[in-house]
Amino acid sequence: MAKIVNISEIHPTLGFTEFDILEKYRKSFNESELGKLHSVFPFECMAKAAGLSDRRLGRRNRFSPSAKIALMVLKAYTGFSDRQLVEHLNGNIHYQ
Incomplete structure (x- = not known):
């Protein structure tokens, strides 16, 4: 499966500040x-209600608990397959 690239990891190398x-x-x-969907859904509260936590043993999570909930909402909203969602996460800055 394709690797998800987080825009915040490559931001310092991009010439955005100019x-x-x-x-x-x-x-x-x-x-x-x-963005409007993001402002409507209380992702932090939903993550707490689902019992998701940042603190786990093992390797670092790629996504925060609220981001995991946001991905589920985004996938349902767009109707994308897993592969299509990864492509859009890597190619569309609004999905970051």
């Missing part, structure tokens, strides 16, 4: 359909 493009992307996310 033109404030990253800030424009953040603003455009809030105005996008997915």
Whole structure:
């Protein structure tokens, strides 16, 4: 399966700061359909209610508990397969 690349891991190597493009992307996310969904769902509360925790033994989780819930909502909302969702996570900054 394809590896998910987190934009925050490569952000320092991207030339966003010169033109404030990253800030424009953040603003455009809030105005996008997915951004509106993000503002409606209480992902933190849902993660706590589901008993998800950051503190586990073993390797570090790729996603926070609230991000896991957000991925489930995103997958149901878009109707993507696992492979399609990974492609969009890697290729669409609004999905990050």
